Amino acid sequence: MTRQDLQVGYLFSSTGSYELVARSMLNGALLAAEEINASGLGIRFEPSVLNPGGDLSQYSALAERLLERNIRHVVGCYTSSSRKEVIPLFEKHDALLWYPSHYEGFESSTNVIYTGAAPNQHVLPLVEYLLAHHGHRAFCVGSNYIWAWENNRILRESVIARQGSVLAERYFALGETDFPQAIEAIIEARPSFVFLTLIGTSAYQFFRDFRTACRARGIDQAREIPVASCSLSEPELQAIGEDAVDGHLSSSVYFCSIESPANLRFLKAYESRFPEGPTASADAEASYNAVWLLARAAAAAGTDEPRAVKAELVRQHLDAPQGPVWIDEQTFHAYLTPRIGRSNRKARFDLVSEARAPVQPDPYLVHNSARFEAAAAPSLRLVS
Amino acid sequence: MTEPRLLQNFSGGRAIVVTDRASSLDVLTTTLDRLGVTTNPADIVGSIADIDLATLQPDRSIVFIDGDISDGAVLPLSAIGRLPPAPVIGLLGVSAPSRLKALMRAGATSFLRKPVHVAAVYPALFVGINEYRRHRHLEALLEDQERRRRGRRDVVKAIIRTMSECGIDDDEAYDLLRRRCMRTRQTMEDLCKDLARSSDGQEHGEFVLKKKLAD
Numbered sequence A: 001m002t003r004q005d006l007q008v009g010y011l012f013s014s015t016g017s018y019e020l021v022a023r024s025m026l027n028g029a030l031l032a033a034e035e036i037n038a039s040g041l042g043i044r045f046e047p048s049v050l051n052p053g054g055d056l057s058q059y060s061a062l063a064e065r066l067l068e069r070n071i072r073h074v075v076g077c078y079t080s081s082s083r084k085e086v087i088p089l090f091e092k093h094d095a096l097l098w099y100p101s102h103y104e105g106f107e108s109s110t111n112v113i114y115t116g117a118a119p120n121q122h123v124l125p126l127v128e129y130l131l132a133h134h135g136h137r138a139f140c141v142g143s144n145y146i147w148a149w150e151n152n153r154i155l156r157e158s159v160i161a162r163q164g165s166v167l168a169e170r171y172f173a174l175g176e177t178d179f180p181q182a183i184e185a186i187i188e189a190r191p192s193f194v195f196l197t198l199i200g201t202s203a204y205q206f207f208r209d210f211r212t213a214c215r216a217r218g219i220d221q222a223r224e225i226p227v228a229s230c231s232l233s234e235p236e237l238q239a240i241g242e243d244a245v246d247g248h249l250s251s252s253v254y255f256c257s258i259e260s261p262a263n264l265r266f267l268k269a270y271e272s273r274f275p276e277g278p279t280a281s282a283d284a285e286a287s288y289n290a291v292w293l294l295a296r297a298a299a300a301a302g303t304d305e306p307r308a309v310k311a312e313l314v315r316q317h318l319d320a321p322q323g324p325v326w327i328d329e330q331t332f333h334a335y336l337t338p339r340i341g342r343s344n345r346k347a348r349f350d351l352v353s354e355a356r357a358p359v360q361p362d363p364y365l366v367h368n369s370a371r372f373e374a375a376a377a378p379s380l381r382l383v384s
Numbered sequence B: 001m002t003e004p005r006l007l008q009n010f011s012g013g014r015a016i017v018v019t020d021r022a023s024s025l026d027v028l029t030t031t032l033d034r035l036g037v038t039t040n041p042a043d044i045v046g047s048i049a050d051i052d053l054a055t056l057q058p059d060r061s062i063v064f065i066d067g068d069i070s071d072g073a074v075l076p077l078s079a080i081g082r083l084p085p086a087p088v089i090g091l092l093g094v095s096a097p098s099r100l101k102a103l104m105r106a107g108a109t110s111f112l113r114k115p116v117h118v119a120a121v122y123p124a125l126f127v128g129i130n131e132y133r134r135h136r137h138l139e140a141l142l143e144d145q146e147r148r149r150r151g152r153r154d155v156v157k158a159i160i161r162t163m164s165e166c167g168i169d170d171d172e173a174y175d176l177l178r179r180r181c182m183r184t185r186q187t188m189e190d191l192c193k194d195l196a197r198s199s200d201g202q203e204h205g206e207f208v209l210k211k212k213l214a215d
Helices: A017-039 A057-067 A081-094 A117-134 A146-159 A182-187 A199-216 A234-240 A263-274 A281-301 A306-313 B024-034 B097-105 B118-166 B170-184 B188-198 B202-214
Strands: A004-011 A043-050 A071-077 A096-099 A112-114 A137-143 A165-172 A194-195 A227-229 A250-254 A317-320 A323-327 A341-344 A351-355 B013-016 B063-067 B086-092 B108-113
Touching: A004 A017, A004 A057, A004 A281, A017 A043, A017 A234, A017 A263, A017 A281, A043 A057, A043 A281, A057 A071, A057 A081, A057 A317, A071 A281, A081 A096, A081 A112, A081 A146, A081 A250, A081 B188, A096 A250, A096 A281, A096 A306, A112 A281, A117 A146, A117 A250, A117 A351, A137 A146, A137 A182, A146 A194, A182 A199, A194 A199, A199 A234, A250 A351, A263 A281, A281 A306, A281 A317, A281 A323, B013 B024, B013 B202, B024 B118, B063 B118, B086 B097, B097 B108, B108 B118, B118 B170, B118 B188, B170 B188
Parallel strands: A004 A043, A004 A071, A071 A096, A096 A112, A137 A165, A137 A194, A194 A227, A227 A250, B013 B063, B063 B086, B086 B108
Antiparallel strands: A250 A341, A317 A323, A341 A351
16 A cells, blocks of 8 residues: 655644643644554654644744645644634635634634534533523623634523523633632622633633632532533643532533543543643544544545545544544534533543434534524513 | 514525526535525526516525626615615625626625635625615614604694694693504504594584594
8 A cells, every 4th residue: 555645734832821722632633643653544644733822923824834835734723713813824725724623613614624513512502401400590701702702692592592691791811810800790690600611721710719719608619600611621620620620511522531442442542642641632532533534534535635635524434532423514514422521529521411423513503593693681670 | 663683594595696607606505505595506597687576585585696797687676775675795796886886776785705705605694684684674664754754744633623622732632642542552643544534524523533532
């Protein structure tokens, strides 16, 4: 068999405010490349690893550097703002960005393959779960960018449609760690749950401070005002620290606690290759899946030419750590299996809910949202 | 009249494309398909005159008109708001004032530049359709105001007659008529028109007016 050398770029912020998750993504991608090189698939990966350091302006400069070296495939980006920063470059060079993270949807670029969860695979299942099990009064706290804005809109519309209410929405700059006022407001409002879209170090600090403030007032935070997130993963649980690690809800398509032969194999290989961590996460698994899907499609196409790879990609089915994963040929997003987990004191998630089968991605919520935006409740006042 | 809610999910929509370059529509039709909007081959036509107007639905149809064709045909526009029977989105090749003006005259409420870019389609639908809905709402408000303006003469007449017949001032006369409207679930203009028409003689008219107001 002729060996095909495939140059690929890895663009992950292994330093900066969300470095923990990005490092686990890089690890997932590196592990997949090593497995592919040893697999006899006929593909040899040569990853070029670049680190934008969480600095938005560095993403386009580094992506340009990779593309100018005629690299046609780049796996990377975690935040939506970084993805949107580099997409024009991929369109200009007609290359493919393999985006391995959950995101808020409403996008389907011809030059992006989305292997993370679309909103109907993480936000909507979490909203359903929260409304069914914890009540209809939400308090939203998030990082001030598109991830939080759009997820909060989806939550707000679902809550209003069920005669619930969003008590407040508070936004903070990326990396902000000063939350006492917001925490006071939450405790005063006593919502059914906090919907958290803070990311990175901001989120870890919030979890610690909120637990401490509730404890000081005799409130069992995890039971009385649970915090729910669509991005909380295992490496982040470790970063929160053992005092505040348990009782948080997370919606994801992958948790380390999935008991399947494919996941046990993945975890064993990951932990043996990266004993210093960070722990595997949903985004690490999405990166691992992205690289494997790229390798399979390129091997089938016999070339790394993006159009040929895309044509073969939709024929690939992966026995991924989370279960079967394949790419939808209409949207180039992945079929994935939604799950909800509750964190425990071992910095892992106990599964509390799981879809029976992989769910079709619906990035524009064409099949999963009302035709019209939710009508705000009329603001009536007592007149007599 | 309630402000229309924003339409954000276009699933179930039907696109009609007016162009003489059907071969260059791949990106548009593929993206519309992802958004749940169907484009049947029969709905890609070469001229506005080829559109079957009877099948256009203001809440489901979306008409894309290529600004680079100029065959003189136009969609019928409403009398007050100059609105087409369904939302129109202009496809722009040349952004010259003459082309922009032609598309605006055709009722376009948003534009898509050619070649169409995937990421531009959802925003064009969102703005175009919701602007069209807002214009229709404003048109309905205008129609209502126009109807009320036409009925103002009857309202003035009814107030003067009520003042004269009941010996009350204009505010009291208005209140009396207003209460009657509420009871009979009529607009002020319709009630006053009804009162004016029912008086076919001064004496008979007085009787009708007093009796009706006393009900």
